[in-house]
Amino acid sequence: MSESSAKERKLRNPIVGHIRALAKGFKYLVEPNRMTLDYPAETMKLPPNYRGFFTVDDKKCIGCSMCEMICPPQAITMIPRVQVQSGQTVPEGAGQGKKTKRPVVNWGRCIYCYFCFDICPVDAFVPSGVHDLAFYNDKDYRPSYEEYLKPPEEPYKNSKKVVSRPDLKRGVGYEPAP
Amino acid sequence: MNADELKTALEAEGAKVTYDQKRKVFDVFVQDPSRIKQVARKMLELGLDHVVSVTGVDYPDRIEVIWHASSYSVDSLEGLVVALRTPISKGPPRQAYDPRTRTYGPARPPLPVDSLTDVWPSALFLEREAHEMFGIEFRGHPDLRPILLSDDFYGKWPLRKDFTYDKSELKVA
Amino acid sequence: MADGEGLIFLGNLEEVAKKSLEYLKKKEPITKMVSWGVNFSLWPVHLMTSCCGAEFAAAASPRFDLERLGFLPFGGPRQTNLIVVEGTTTWKMARVVRRVYDQMPAPKWVIAMGACAMDGGIFWDSYNIVVARDYLPVDVYVPGCPPRPEALARGVMMLKEKIDRERSNLIPSEQR
Amino acid sequence: MGIIPLIIWLIEDLLYVIIFPGLVTVMVLAIIIIYIERKIAGKVQMRFGPLWVSKRIGGALQSVADLLRFSFQSFIVPEGADRLAFILAPGLMFAFSMIPLIFVPVGPYYSLLFPAGLTVLLSVALILVTPIYAIVIGWSSDNKFSFVGSLREAFLLMSYEIPFIFSVLSMVIFYRTLNYIDAVASQYRFLPGIILNPVAAVVMLIVMIRTTGRFPFDITEADSELVMGLFTEYSALFFGVGMATPYVELYVYSLIFSLLFLGGWWPAPLYSPGPIMGLILPGLVVVVKAFIVMTILVFLRSVYPRYRLDQAVRSGWGYVMGLSALAVVISILEVIFL
C-alpha cells in the first residue's frame, strides 16, 4: 500500500475564529431551522417494516415452537391451548379438539430483533407499528395469551402523523404523512 | 517478507506453523512454554509489532494461551494475524460441590506462564483480562490486577468450562 | 378545625409548627402547585449505566428534545430527582447506582429503561447482571432494546401522571 | 415639620431599593434570564427550549417550575461539611451580590442616605466581595470536587480583578468624576463611553464573562471535570440560590456597563425631578440596555466550549491586563487632547 501523504492542518487565527463562530451562532439564532418533533402533539409515521410490538395470528400458527427455540432472550413461552373446530384456540379445559401450543411474548425481555418473524414456517406473526408503550408494574408487561392477542393500541392516537425529510434551508423538516 | 518467508523463519525457531488461507488462520504452536519469549522476540524482529488479543482456550486436559499478533509497519504482513500458542497444564480439577460453604472448595491457584509485555507493551491490559478470566498468572507483568470483574468473582476464573455461579449470595446494598 | 386532628394551635411553638406543616402539606392547592412544579422539572442524574445511554443521549438531541418536557440531564446526584436505569446493570454498577440513589434528595423516582433493566433482556442468564427491580423501587418500565426516545418520552409522561396521582405525599417530611 | 419629608424620603428610598432596581426586579430578571438562556441555547441548537410548561406562552414558566421544585426538595447537609458555613454561605453570597445595587442609580431622581459623590467607587468595591463567598462554599462542603472548584475560583478571582479596576479607572479619568450621574451627564454632552474608549469596553466585557462564569470561562462549575464545581454537595433551595447568584451578578455588572459605556438613560431627558419622569422612565431605558447586554453574554453559552484553568489565568495576567493598561493610556490621551 503506498504511503498516502499525511494531510497538513491549517489553524485559524483566533480573532477571525471568534468572529466567525459568533456569526455562525447568530445565523442559527435567526434562521428558522428547528428539527424538533413535538412528540405528544405529532408522532412519526414509521416505515412499514419497523420492528415494534407485534401479535400472532391465531389461525395461521401451527404451534411448532420454532420461535421459542430461536428467541435469543427466550422471551417467547408456548402456552398449551386446545384448537376447536372454528380454528380459534381456547384455554386448556374449555373445549375439546386438537391440543396445540401458542406463543406468548414477555415484553420485558423481548429485544424486537424479529428472529421469530423470520423463522416461523407459516409467517404467522403480525407487526402492529406501535413502538412507544410504557408500563407501571411488571405484571402489565407479561401479558396472558388473550391480552397478547389484542393488538396494542396507540397511546396518542389523535396526534398528527408526520414524515421527516432533510431539506437544505430548514434543516430536517417534517411534512404531514401521505 | 510475505507469509511463506515468515513461515520458514518461524519454523527455524522450532515452532510448528500451519497456515490456512481460506479461514485466515496463521498458527504458531510452541510446545514448551518456557521458549515463548524467544519466539515472540523473533516475531517482533520480523515485523509483527503489536498484539491484537491474548486469550486462553480451555481443553479437557490443558489450557492453551494464545497471543494474536499483527503488524502495522510492514506492508506485506498487514493482512495477517499470527497466533502464538502454548499449552500449559491445568492443575488439580475442581472439588465436588460442598453445600455447607456453597462453594467448590478453595479458589484454585493461577497457572504460571511468563508474560510478553516487555516484548509487546500493547499486551498490558489484554493479559490482565486473560488472567482474571482463565486464571493464567503472567509472570513479569507490571501490575496484574483484575480489570473487568468485581471482587466477588476473582478466583472463580469465569471463562473456564467448569465455572458455575450462585446468584443468591451476591448482594447489592 | 380539621376533623380528627384536634386543636392544632395548642402546645409549644415547635410542635405547632410541625402539625400545621403536616396539615398544610395535604391541602389541595399546595400539593397541586408543587406537583405541577415537580412535573415540569424532572432532572435525571447524568449516570449512563449501559448501552441504552446512546438512546438516552438521543432523547436529549434536537429531534426528540425532552427538555420540552422539563427533562434536563444534570450533573450531580444532589440536584436531581429522577434516576433512569438505562439497560443492563452489572454488580459493580448496581452498587454505584444504589449509592447515587441514596445520595439524591427525597422526592425521587426511578425509570427502568430497556429490556435489560426490566427482565434482564438478552443478557438475562449472565452471572454479572442485576435486574433494576432487585435493588431500586422502580416507578415506570419502558420496554425496548434500546427503546425509542419517544418511548422514553411516553415513560416520562406516565411518570408525570403517577406523580400527579400520588401528590399528597410529595413534600418530604424528614430533613436529613 | 422636618419629620414628614424625611419619612417620605425614607419610604421612597425603601421603594427605590426594594422595588425598582432593587430586590424584586433582580429576582424577576434572574428568573427571566435563566429561561431566556435555555431558550436561546435551544434555538441555536435547532430545537425548542422548555416548552410544555406553559405551551401558549412558549414555556416561560419553566424557571418558576424549577424554583418550586427546589423549594420543596429535602435539603441534605453531609456530615463532613461544617454545618454553619455550609448553610449560611449561599445565602450570604446571594445577599452580597445585590448590595452594590444600592449605589447604582438608574435615574437622575436619586437620593439616598449616603453621599452621592462616591457611587462608582463604592459599587466597584462591593462587587468584588461576592466571589470570596464562592471560595467559602467550595471550602465548607466536604467534597474534593468543590475543593478543587474553590481553588480555581481563587485563581481566577485574583487574575481578573485588576483589569476590571483599570477599565473602570480609565472611564473615571475621562469623565473626571466618581459619580454615575455626572458620568452619564458627560456622556449626554459628548459621545457614549463605548465609542470613546472601546478597549475599556472589551476588557469590561471579558471580566464580566469571567466573574459570572459565562461560557468560555465557565471554569468553576466546569461540569465535565468537576461534577458541579462549587455546588456539588448542595441540593434544594440552596442550590437554586447558588445557581441564581451569577445571574444577579450579571445584572449588576451589565447595569454598570450600560451606565458607564452605553450612555445611561440617553434618550430620556437628563435632569427631571419627580419619581415618574426622574426614576421610572430613565430606569426603564437603563434596565432595557442592561437586559440586551445580558442576552448577548448569555448567548455565548451556545457558541463556545470551555477554556482550561491555566489558559484563563495566563490570559488574565497576560493580554487582558495589557489591554486594560492600554485603555487607561487611551483615556489619558483623550483627556489631554479633547
Place this chain on the structure above:
Amino acid sequence: MSERVYNIEEAPNIDVSGDRYIMLQIGPSHPGSGHMRIKVWLDGDIVVKVDPDIGFVHRTSEWLSERREFIKAIPIVERIMLPDTIHANLSYITTLERLLGLEAPPRAQYLRTLAAEINRITSHLYGIGIFGIFLGSSTVYMWAFGDREPFIDLMEMLTGARITYSYIIPGGVRWDMPKGFKERAEKVLEYMEKRLKDYDDIWVKNPVVQSRCVNVGVIDKTNAIRLGVVGPNLRASGVYYDTRKHDPYAAYQNVDFEVPTFKNGDAYDRLLIRVEEIKQSMKIIKQVLKDMPEGKIIDEGTYKQLNPVMKKVYDERARVMFPAFYNHMRPQPGEATGRVEAGRGEIFFYLRSDGGKYPYRFRWVTPSFRNLPFFTHVAVGYRLADLPAIYGSVDYFPPEADR
C-alpha cells in the same frame, strides 16, 4: 499550549504514595467519565497518574455466546457496540462465514458495505457529540446528535430498527433495499455536506477548541504502534493502516476511497481525522449506490432450503426468512479469525468450533479496549482539564471496551 512533564515510558510506574498528591475519583456518575471510574492522582493541576477502573458494563458477551447457538450471538455482539452495531455484526458474520465456508452474493456484499458506511458516519457523529460535551460545547453535542437522525432514518427504512439492526446473517442480509431509498440517501448526503461546512466554524476552527486540543495528548508514531492503539487515533499519529485496505472484506476491494492520515497525533488531529473520514464514507456511499449489482441477497445454498411459504415471501417482499437449520448450525471442527474496521477501530474475532451446536471458544476484542493505553500512558503529564479532551478525542465507549 501545555507542555509534557513526564514522557511515555515511565508514565505508569510513578509512585504516588505520600500526601503531596490528591486522588480524584472521576467515577461512573460523573458527566465527564461515561460508564467507568478514572482514578486520577493530581499534583496541583498536573495529572501524575491515571488508573482507569473499567468493567462496570462487563456483560460477559463471550461467556454467554459460548452457551448459545451461533445465530443467537448476533444480537449479543450488537448490544455491546451500540453506536456502531453493523460493524460488530459484520465482523462476527465474516468470521462465521469463514468457519461455515459460506460466501455472500455480490448484491449482499454491496448492501453490507452500504450499511457499514452509514453506520460509520453515525458512529463518528456520536463520537463528535460526546467530544463536544466533554469540552463543554453543548451546541456541538446537539448538532452532532441531530445530524445523526437523517442517517438513522435511512437505516430505519433499510432494516426497520433505529440502532440495533441485526441486519447481516450468515450467507447474506435480511432485507433488500426499499424503493425510495436511493433518492432519500442522495438528499441526506447533500444535507450533510452543507452541514459539515457549518461544523467548521463552530467546532473545527473554533479558537477555544483549537487552544484546548492542539498539542494535547500527543502520541507519536512509534509509541502508537508499540502501545497497539487502534483506528482513527492510529491514523492521526501518521501510521497508514486501515483494515478495509489491508485485509479487505465485503465489497471494499471494488470501491476506491482514500485513507486520511495526519502527522502530529494530538487531540486536534484526532478531531480532524473524524471529519475527514465522514467525507470519505459519504464518497463510498455514493459509489455503492451508483453501481449496486442486481441479484439475490442470500446465497444459493440457503435459498434452496427455504420452504415454499418463505420463497413466496422472499419474492414478494424481498425479506429473507430463516430456513430451519439456522436454529442449530453445526460448522465442522476448526477455527477462524476475522477483522473489520469499525468506526472506532479494528474489531478482531477468533471463533473455534468443535462440531457442536455452541461455539467452543468465542473470543473478540473491541477497539475501545485496545485504546486504554491512552489513559495510563498518554494522559499523564497534562492538566486535569485535558483529561476530558483526551478522553473525548479517543472516542472511548466503555460498554464496548468492557464487552
